[in-house]
Amino acid sequence: MFDSQIQQAIASLNREGVVAIPTETVYGLAADASSDKAVAAIYAIKNRPVFNPLILHVEHGEQAFLFGDFSPEAQRLAKLFWQPGTPAHRPLTLIVPIRRGISLSKLATVGLETVGIRVPDHPLTQALLHRHGRPLFAPSANMSTKISATDASIVQETLGDKISCLLDGGPCRIGLESTILDTTIAPFSLLRYGGTTLEELTSVCGYAPKLSSPGSVMKAPGMLKKHYVPSLKLKMNQTEPKEGEAFLGFGQISFGPYNLSVSKDLREAAGNLFRFLYALDDPQRFSGIRVAPIPQEGLGWAINDRLERASCSE
Ligand code: AMP
Ligand code: MG
Numbered sequence: 315m316f317d318s319q320i321q322q323a324i325a326s327l328n329r330e331g332v333v334a335i336p337t338e339t340v341y342g343l344a345a346d347a348s349s350d351k352a353v354a355a356i357y358a359i360k361n362r363p364v365f366n367p368l369i370l371h372v373e374h375g376e377q378a379f380l381f382g383d384f385s386p387e388a389q390r391l392a393k394l395f396w397q398p399g400t401p402a403h404r405p406l407t408l409i410v411p412i413r414r415g416i417s418l419s420k421l422a423t424v425g426l427e428t429v430g431i432r433v434p435d436h437p438l439t440q441a442l443l444h445r446h447g448r449p450l451f452a453p454s455a456n457m458s459t460k461i462s463a464t465d466a467s468i469v470q471e472t473l474g475d476k477i478s479c480l481l482d483g484g485p486c487r488i489g490l491e492s493t494i495l496d497t498t499i500a501p502f503s504l505l506r507y508g509g510t511t512l513e514e515l516t517s518v519c520g521y522a523p524k525l526s527s528p529g530s531v532m533k534a535p536g537m538l539k540k541h542y543v544p545s546l547k548l549k550m551n552q553t554e555p556k557e558g559e560a561f562l563g564f565g566q567i568s569f570g571p572y573n574l575s576v577s578k579d580l581r582e583a584a585g586n587l588f589r590f591l592y593a594l595d596d597p598q599r600f601s602g603i604r605v606a607p608i609p610q611e612g613l614g615w616a617i618n619d620r621l622e623r624a625s626c627s628e
Contacts (some may be wrong), residue, residue: 316438316441319438319481319482320438320441320442320445320481322479323335323442323479323481324442324445324446326478326479327344327345327346327352327446327450328346330345330346330349330351330352330355331345331352331355331478331479332344332345332352332355332356332359332477332478332479333345333442333450333477333479333480333481334455334466334469334473334477334479334480334481335371335434335436335438335439335442335450335452335455335481335483336436336438336439336466336481336482336483336484336486337371337405337434337435337436337439337486338403338405338434338435338436338486338487338488338509339405339434339486339488339489339490339491339492339508339509340454340455340456340462340463340464340486340489340490340491340588341454341455341456341462341463341464341465341466341468341469341486342371342434342439342452342453342454342455343356343359343360343452343453343454343455343473343477344371344450344451344452345419345422345450345451345452346446346448346450346451347370347381347417347418347419347422347448347449347450347451348417348418348419348448349419350419350420350421352419353368353419353421353422353451354421356368356451356452356453357421359473359476359477360453360456360457360458361457361458362453362458363458364421364424365424366424366453366458367422367423367424367426367429367430368422368423368430368451368452368453369407369430369431369432369451369452369453369492370382370418370422370429370430370431370432370449370450370451371431371432371433371434371439371443371449371450371451371452372431372432372433372443372449373433373440373443373444373449374396374398374433375389375392375393375396375433377443377449378392378396378408378431378433379392380413380416381412381413381416381418381429381431381449382408382410382411382412382413382429382431383410383411383412383413384408384410384497385410385497387497387502387519388408388410388497390518391406391408391495391497391518391519392408394518395510395514395518396432396433398433398434398435398436398440399435399437399440403433403435404493404509404510404514405432405434405435405488405490405491405492405493405508405509405510406432406492406493406495406508406510407430407431407432407492407493407494407495407506407508408430408431408432408495408497409428409429409430409494409495409496409497409498409505410428410429410431410497410498411427411428411498412426412427412428412429418451419451422451428496428498430494432492435487436483436486436487437483438481438483439481439483442481454491455469455473456472456473457472457473459540459541459542459543460472460542460543460544461542461543461544461588461591461592461595461624462491462542462588463588463592464485464486464489464585464588464589465484465485465486465589466480466481466482466483466484468589468592485585485589486585487585488509488581488584488585489584489585489586489587489588489589490508490509490584490587490588490613490616490617490620491506491508491509491616492506492508492509492510493506493507493508493509493510493511493515493616494506494508495515495523496526501519501521501523501524502519502523503523503524503525503526504523504524504525504526505525505526506619507525507615507616507619508616509584509613509616511612511613511615511616512615513611513612539623539626540623540626540627541620541623541624541626542588542591542620542623542624543623543624543626544591544592544594544595544603544624545595545597546560546594546595546596546597546600546601546602546603547602547603547625547627548591548602548603548604548605548621548624548625549602549603549604549605549625550605550607550608550618550621550622550625551605551606551607552604552605552606552607553567553606553607554604555569555570555604556602556604558600558601558602559600559601559602559603559604560572560594560596560599560600560602560603560604561603561604561605561606562574562590562591562594562603562604562605562606563606564578564583564605564606564607564608565577565578565606567606567607568606572590572593572594574586574587574590574606574608574617578609580608580609580611580612580613580614580617581613583608583613583614583617584613584616584617587617587620588620591603591624605621608621
């Protein structure tokens with residue numbers, strides 16, 4: 315079963331097709347890293363702006379070092395955080411200069427001299443990368459600007475008619491995208507909050523990487539202000555319910571059946587976030603979505619970042 319799924323996925327990649335893959339963060343849409351044709355298909359399926367680069371997914375650090383020029387400090391982070399299958403593993407994308415002379419789709423890197431690389435931690439996708447022997451470019455498996463998919467059934471419902479191959483790896487363990495760290499400048503800067511916390515980065519870097527504001531030192535106009543958007547209007551930091559609107563609770567601030575984490579566990583909340591937003595985004599039942607305050611610590615930074623973009627109406 316496992317084996318035939320992988321074989322089918324590899325056949326698809328070799329035909330320059332697109333494969334939906336499970337990762338510890340969210341589901342991805344993957345293409346062979348050297349295939350402009352498959353990468354173009356990903357942009358078309360997602361309706362993704364063509365200036366927004368894709369992340370390169372590799373099996374392990376050694377493979378990453380063949381494709382990117384890692385400084386000694388970036389290598390140290392890679393070795394510490396990229397340990398799939400172990401509790402030490404973290405979802406971290408490192409931006410590094412592209413190594414000269416290697417073949418990577420120019421569409422996926424949108425002509426930049428840098429590439430974002432990460433190691434996904436999921437046994438199915440690890441097996442796929444191992445058997446394929448080459449890295450994959452993959453953005454999240456959702457329509458551009460919409461809510462990310464954290465279960466195969468959501469990928470099937472939202473993109474099923476557009477993709478021919480979906481590896482079903484069950485619900486995503488973390489449920490939030492990777493943290494993105496730019497290692498091409500000193501000190502390193504944060505391009506996106508995600509499943510690796512600021513505290514974890516600080517303890518390894520020796521300083522807290524600062525978030526680079528859009529439009530300043532950004533390597534790519536990729537961190538869209540409006541993103542992860544449900545069709546209903548979303549309001550964050552709410553402490554009261556409103557007639558007709560859904561309420562997504564946290565801790566004691568809770569009205570109705572949906573609570574990101576009754577015990578205020580931010581890991582549990584991260585895992586529930588996109589799944590609950592997807593379930594509540596139903597204009598037949600509600601006229602809006604209210605979300606309780608989430609503390610700005612640990613994974614709370616990434617959860618609040620997603621909620622802020624999801625509530626953006628511009
Ligand atoms: P997603 O498409 O949801 O997987 O997100 C991928 C993110 O990585 C986007 O926000 C991209 O803009 C960002 N990204 C990928 N490569 C680079 C790069 N070389 N420089 C800056 N950001 C990047
Ligand atoms: Mg995405």
